[in-house]
Amino acid sequence: MRLVFSFSAVRSGSSFVFENLHGVSSTAYSLVFATNAAAMLAAGACFARLAGRGTRLNTLLSPGVGTALLGALAQVLLVTTVGETLAGTWTTLFVTAGGIGLVFPSAMSIGQAVGRTAPGAASALLGGFQFLFGALAAPLVGVFGEDSSRPMALIMLGALAAAGLALAVLARPWEGHGEPVPAVQRARFLRTLVCGPARTPGCVQVSRDTVGFLSDGSGLGFAGGALLVGRTLAVLTALTRAAHDPSGGSRDRPTWPSRDSFRPPGAPGRRRRVLAVTGHRMPAAEVPVSVDLVRRLLDEQHPDLAHLPIGVLANGWDNLVCRLGQEFLVRLPRRALAAELVAHEQRWLPELAGRLPLPVPAPVRVGQPTAEYPWAWSVVSFLPGLIAARSEPDDPWSAATTLGGFLDALHVPAPSQAPVNSFRGIPLAGRAEGVLTGLAHVDQADRATALQIWETAAAAPAWDGPPVWLHGDLHPANILVDRGRISAVIDFGDITSGDPAADLSMAWMLFTPEQRAALRQAYGRADDATWERARGWALALSLVFLSHSADNPLMRGIGERALRSVLE
Structure with missing residues (x-):
């Protein structure tokens, strides 16, 4: 003033x-x-x-x-x-x-x-x-x-x-x-x-x-x-x-x-056409989930936490997430498929958390199925910050380096008992049908370019190393930013093992080409074939986000940005 x-x-x-x-x-x-x-x-x-x-x-x-x-x-x-x-x-x-x-x-x-x-x-x-x-x-x-x-x-x-x-x-x-x-x-x-x-x-x-x-x-x-x-x-x-x-x-x-x-960072000066991708709505909950249900489950199984205030934080595709007091979150699966993913988190995150350079939501309490609610559920620590899809890091180059280091620490050979995911970490050939279906809805002016990018990625040499641990669903809505810095990685429900290119696709969802290079350097072991497959994964996932986000503008925005980054 x-x-x-x-x-x-x-x-x-x-x-x-x-x-x-x-x-x-x-x-x-x-x-x-x-x-x-x-x-x-x-x-x-x-x-x-x-x-x-x-x-x-x-x-x-x-x-x-x-x-x-x-x-x-x-x-x-x-x-x-x-x-x-x-x-x-x-x-x-x-x-x-x-x-x-x-x-x-x-x-x-x-x-x-x-x-x-x-x-x-x-x-x-x-x-x-x-x-x-x-x-x-x-x-x-x-x-x-x-x-x-x-x-x-x-x-x-x-x-x-x-x-x-x-x-x-x-x-x-x-x-x-x-x-x-x-x-x-x-x-x-x-x-x-x-x-x-x-x-x-x-x-x-x-x-x-x-x-x-x-x-x-x-x-x-x-x-x-x-x-x-x-x-x-x-x-x-x-x-x-x-x-x-x-x-x-x-x-x-x-x-x-x-x-x-607003074109994605690093895009050339021309505007790309708006993408004509149709969308499907989020899957409906298979059982009613609510704050009242959370309260009753806590009363029965963790009464020492039942007095804490509860409020809905997110109601996503897979889980109802509620804030529990100042220190905790409660994650309740909304459907049977998500219940299996929560079980994976409960089994593997406590083992992985100790060697990762960023906090992850390892469960601190485990809830059991009841007559009213059929699946296991979790209480996890509250991790401060906003998702990167809403609050990008102040220094994207530093953020790229941070995430590259995180993925380097995560992507180690996984045991044979690691969860199997039929959609993540697999050879790109397994995603071909979905990609070709999604491309049919992309603006015609972009379709040929996208198809060429996909064919180049699919033709790249396949991953020939041991299956490594994967986050499985790494995108800007599962990355937290606190005080301008990457502070945590969340939502490991799709944790699996396989080709690291699946996780590296996140680089096209958040960073410019120069910043992607910084992530790749910090990661340290992405050869040209892996990087090409990662671009193919970014294309495949952007089409998934776009085609299943009719009532989720946040995920649609992530999909639009990723697709434009891939095409530029």
Whole structure:
């Protein structure tokens, strides 16, 4: 907010500084405003590029404040030692505007992300305080005199110094508070808002369907910050036209981006067509599962836990997952097939957990079938974090390395008693029928490319090593992110043994080509044939996700992203 105070001082004071003190005409002052707008736009473009590469917003916030503070300090020293000069004032304001242009999107995104549990209230507070500080700053420049630019410079310097102090003492950006939505979405969204409609050269045409992105409070905060930069250009246009046309002019408003507008990281500049894949609904529960059932089972078998509060956390394809107090989760199978998978977790996860570099949900209590409920069930430790499908890691390269190391530790030869899975870890030939059926529903323009990729993967040499342990269902909804870092891998119900390429397919669901290379390097033993089969697995699984997600937009989004990554 102190930054807004400083910015308002610039906006209210720069007009009389340039026009009254330096004799600049109104038309020429539009050029001054244009250079300040250009500085903010350049800083916004720099922010977009760095954020798109995974740079933390807190890392971008500090140099922005420092640059603006340096510009204000230079203006004060210049007026004090040299006096009023047009070139000096113009240059220092250009530097200050550049710093402000870098800070606005960073600060507002972080503020909204911190308040994401109440995005409306956070947005109202940010907007309200901006107007309040702006209203307080605007008259001060004139109150302290109109014969020098010193009041404007001192107000700017004081506000920016306070902002720097608050940043260091209160915000502590090195702790990474409030890192918001995935960097690739921030970058594309900023570029769209700043550039406007597609007819502006180099920009992306987007539609109004923005539910997926703007439903996150941090997305709204980022939109607000980006709009400030875009509106600077709008004011510039209005001022320039006003010099020649008293009626002013109109401006184009950027349209809202849809989820389909955000290509996967690393994709080329063109948009790929929306995929015409049909979907089936999730399988129905074969027995009624509910919080009341969980309570009764705990009363009967684990009464020492029965007093803890219970709430539904997820109701997925296979299990009802309930939060049990602060430390535990309860997993109840919804159908017979899932019950077998829970039994696999109960048998093998305790043995694997000790040698894996990331936490996994090994059961801490085992529930037995009853007359009311026919299958075994589990109590597992609660692992903090959000799934990577909703909260991507702050540093995707580090995340790729982490997951590569995890898979390297997991993929060791499995005993002959390891669970058998007829669908995972098998030779790709066993997935051919399903892939060809799924490809029939892919957009025709993509079908030939997808078929060629599949045929190349299926022709790669088969896995000739011993069957290794596999997670079996590794995708971004089974990876947890806490404080911006990969924190756990969950849901080992499909645990099996076989070809490691099945698990490595996850690289196409979360990472860019460069980040996939980092995962492969950390994994250390994926030859070209294994990597080619992994791409084939990514194609096969993306079609599964797409064809069984009519009522599950999360899995559909994972499938869409994976398929686009495979095709690019």
